[in-house]
Amino acid sequence: MKDVTYYPGCSLHGTAREYDESFRGVSKLLDIGLHELEDWTCCGSTSAHCTDEALAVALPVRNLRLAEKHDREMVVPCVACYSRFKAAEAEAKEHPEYLPSPYEGKVSVRYALDFFCDAAMREELKARIVKPLTGLKVACYYGCLAVRPPTLTGVEHYENPEHMDRLMEMLGAEAVPWSYKTDCCGASLVMTRTDIVVKLSQRILSMAMEAGADCIVTGCTMCHANLDTRQAGLPAQEGRGEIPVFYFTELMGLAMGHKEVKKWLSRHLTDPIKLLSNKELM
Amino acid sequence: MSMNEPAMPLKNSFLEEVIKESKVDIRACYQCQKCSAGCPVVSAMDILPNQVIRQIQYGRREKVLTSGSIWICASCHTCSVRCPNDIDFAKVMDSLRHLALHSGMNAGEKEIPVFHKAFLDSIKSAGRIHELSLILRFKLKTRNFLKDAGLGWQMFRRGKIKVLPQSFTGGKEVKEIFNAYEKGATR
Numbered sequence: 001m002k003d004v005t006y007y008p009g010c011s012l013h014g015t016a017r018e019y020d021e022s023f024r025g026v027s028k029l030l031d032i033g034l035h036e037l038e039d040w041t042c043c044g045s046t047s048a049h050c051t052d053e054a055l056a057v058a059l060p061v062r063n064l065r066l067a068e069k070h071d072r073e074m075v076v077p078c079v080a081c082y083s084r085f086k087a088a089e090a091e092a093k094e095h096p097e098y099l100p101s102p103y104e105g106k107v108s109v110r111y112a113l114d115f116f117c118d119a120a121m122r123e124e125l126k127a128r129i130v131k132p133l134t135g136l137k138v139a140c141y142y143g144c145l146a147v148r149p150p151t152l153t154g155v156e157h158y159e160n161p162e163h164m165d166r167l168m169e170m171l172g173a174e175a176v177p178w179s180y181k182t183d184c185c186g187a188s189l190v191m192t193r194t195d196i197v198v199k200l201s202q203r204i205l206s207m208a209m210e211a212g213a214d215c216i217v218t219g220c221t222m223c224h225a226n227l228d229t230r231q232a233g234l235p236a237q238e239g240r241g242e243i244p245v246f247y248f249t250e251l252m253g254l255a256m257g258h259k260e261v262k263k264w265l266s267r268h269l270t271d272p273i274k275l276l277s278n279k280e281l282m
Numbered sequence: 283m284s285m286n287e288p289a290m291p292l293k294n295s296f297l298e299e300v301i302k303e304s305k306v307d308i309r310a311c312y313q314c315q316k317c318s319a320g321c322p323v324v325s326a327m328d329i330l331p332n333q334v335i336r337q338i339q340y341g342r343r344e345k346v347l348t349s350g351s352i353w354i355c356a357s358c359h360t361c362s363v364r365c366p367n368d369i370d371f372a373k374v375m376d377s378l379r380h381l382a383l384h385s386g387m388n389a390g391e392k393e394i395p396v397f398h399k400a401f402l403d404s405i406k407s408a409g410r411i412h413e414l415s416l417i418l419r420f421k422l423k424t425r426n427f428l429k430d431a432g433l434g435w436q437m438f439r440r441g442k443i444k445v446l447p448q449s450f451t452g453g454k455e456v457k458e459i460f461n462a463y464e465k466g467a468t469r
Contacts, residue, residue, distance in 0.1 A: 010411035015442045039452040041409040046357060047401035050379045058459045059405070062452075100462070148359035149372075158363060184322040184358035191420060192393040193354065194430070196326050229433055267440045269433075 003033040004115075005067050005107075007085075009078040009221075010042050016078070016221035018264040022249035023077045023112060025258045030124050037066055037074065043084040046188045053091070054098040060088035061099060067107040077112035077249070079220040080187075083145035085109045086152035111153070113146060113219040113248060117163045122170060130257040132172025135279050138251070139213035140164040141204065142181050143223040158182065164248060168217060171255040178211035180204050185226040201230045209237045214275055215244040217251060229269045244272030254281065296343040304377035310367040311335045317361035317371050327351040328390065331361055331371055334378070347382040350390035396423050406460040412447035 012020035027034050044059035064085060067074045076082040092103040115121065147158040155161055159182065165175035183204060186197035205227060208216050218224050227245045234241060245268070254261045254276070262282070265272050276282035301307060317331040318324055328350045329337060337346050346352070352375055361371040382389060389395045400420040404411050417434070421427050437443050 010413070013410075013448065014413040014444050015437060017442055039450055041452045041456050042405045042411050044405065045401065045411075047398035048405075049357070049376055050395075050398050051383060051402060052380060052463055053376070055402075055459065055463045058462070059456070062455055062459065144356075144358040144360070148363055149370075150363065182360075184356050184360065186323070187356050187358075188397075189323075189354070189356055189394070191417075192391070192397045193326065196323055196354070200322055229437070267442055269436055269440070 001031050001033050003035060003072050004110075005070055005072045005074040006034040006036045007040055007063060007067070007074055007076045007081060008036065009040075009076065009081040010045075011078055011080075011221040011225075015225055016247075018267040019077055019221060019224070019247045019249060021260065022247055022253050022258075022264045025260055025264075026116075026249050026252045026256060029128060029253070029256050029258060030121070034075075035070070035072065037063060039066065043081040045080055045084065049084070049087070053095075056084070057088045057091045057095070057098040060084045061092055061103045064088065064103060064105070064107055064109070067109075068104075073108040073110050073115075075110050075112055075115050077219070077221075079111060079113075079143065079145045080222060082109065082111040083152065090152060111146060111219075113164060113167075114153075116248075116252070117167055122167070125252065125256075126170060129171060129255045131255055131281065133168075133251060133255050133281060134172050136173040136251075136276075136281060137176050137212055137214045138168050138173045138217045138246075139176050139178050139208035139211055139215070140168060140181060140248075141208070141216050141218045141223060141227070141245075143218060143220040144182065144184050144187070146219060147182050164217065164219065167248065168251065171251055173251065176208075176211045176213045178207060178213070180207045185223050187222045187226070190222075190226055190230075197226050198230050198233075201226045202234050205231060205234055205243055206237070209240060209243050213243070214279070215246055215272065217246045217248050219248050231270050242270050244268065244270050244275050246272060294339070294341045296341045296346075297338055299343075299381065300338050300374065300377060303381060304370075304374045306370050306374050306377075308335050308338060308369055308371075308374060310369055311339075312367065314366060316364050316366065317369075320360045320364050321355075322358060322360065323354050323356055326354050331355075335369075335371070335374075343385075344387060346378060347385050348387050348390050352378045352382060353389060353391035353394040393424055396420070399423075402460075405456060407453075408447055409450065409453035409456045410448070412444065414443055414445065415447060 049056035089105050147155040150158045168175045186200040190197040231242045315332045355375040359372045404416045
């Protein structure tokens with residue numbers, strides 16, 4: 001068993017509940033011991049870094065200091081939280097004046113997608129696939145913060161990343177090539193300038209359909225919320241007026257035969273179950 | 283600007299202010315416009331990213347700090363990774379937002395800074411974001427109660443909306459972080 005600290009973040013306890021459930025589900029099947037960070041608090045997200053540079057460091061560092069107490073890496077499924085942790089790590093070194101006491105940065109913070117893409121983890125996963133996702137064409141949508149800025153994420157091919165594509169292929173799915181993998185969905189502007197988010201999200205959805213994908217896969221709570229819930233009025237293509245959006249952990253769970261996949265998927269607004277039944281995957 | 287004035291003032295306090303705040307040397311910009319070409323939200327901006335840099339170089343503080351663009355920027359970092367001169371423009375945008383908030387000028391986008399304030403108030407009061415409380419807090423400020431109400435209901439039916447916030451004990455330390463910020467101890 002491999003033990004890791006788990007930082008869920010606020011969304012995974014709310015609107016991204018199925019990401020939390022599927023992340024916990026696949027971790028259990030892969031024999032990973034998740035230890036939720038005790039007493040964690042919000043990373044500050046977009047609002048903190050838009051408001052004050054010191055606040056944007058202090059809020060994530062409070063959690064990093066808690067995580068440092070354990071000799072474990074910390075896995076973060078929400079890419080917005082992950083990005084704030086990596087930025088705070090770097091800023092705390094450069095600007096110790098932002099904090100009341102120095103933060104040494106001893107804890108290794110991993111984004112859940114990167115964590116599952118490690119060679120050893122892939123081997124574990126490969127051995128546990130019981131239901132390959134044969135015939136499912138997926139468009140892997142990384143969004144912004146899973147890859148940018150590469151100085152923080154360490155992703156080499158940040159304009160055309162392929163690690164999620166490879167992971168999906170290992171599950172038996174077909175990852176379609178397309179050019180909107182890292183285009184922004186508008187993220188938190190959804191609350192204020194919904195018009196911008198609808199426009200950006202629908203362009204991404206349309207491009208995935210045009211690329212021949214049956215569905216989109218993502219590892220970002222905001223991307224998922226925007227793409228899953230903003231499909232009303234999407235121009236139909238070849239009779240299709242919508243396209244399901246999965247968390248990558250949900251498809252991992254499906255391929256590993258997890259018993260609760262249906263419960264996770266029932267939380268989506270754009271129904272993914274019909275597609276999976278048609279493909280005889282559910 | 284008269285013909286006798288130099289195109290770039292020799293003493294430009296706004297340019298210095300932005301460089302000092304962001305630690306990014308925007309003087310390296312040669313206006314290739316790659317930032318604006320790749321910006322996903324450029325169509326909603328009143329001043330394009332490359333123009334923001336030029337306006338800072340011109341010293342037009344009010345024009346930049348009251349622009350909608352600085353709030354429309356979604357912090358996607360596309361401009362930063364594509365700049366041939368390594369200008370971290372996403373970071374500059376963050377700094378411009380900070381300066382705008384401190385300037386007391388009216389924001390070029392009304393609701394976005396109001397949302398950020400509601401978000402941070404939520405963290406301050408509870409340590410974590412309870413989404414329903416945040417949305418109510420924001421709606422009380424904007425008085426736009428019906429927007430996305432149907433969507434909220436659909437999400438509620440699917441178990442995505444938690445009615446009550448969780449109880450936990452980390453809130454005290456978060457309040458201390460906010461107290462330091464509000465006192466300006468870290469600036």
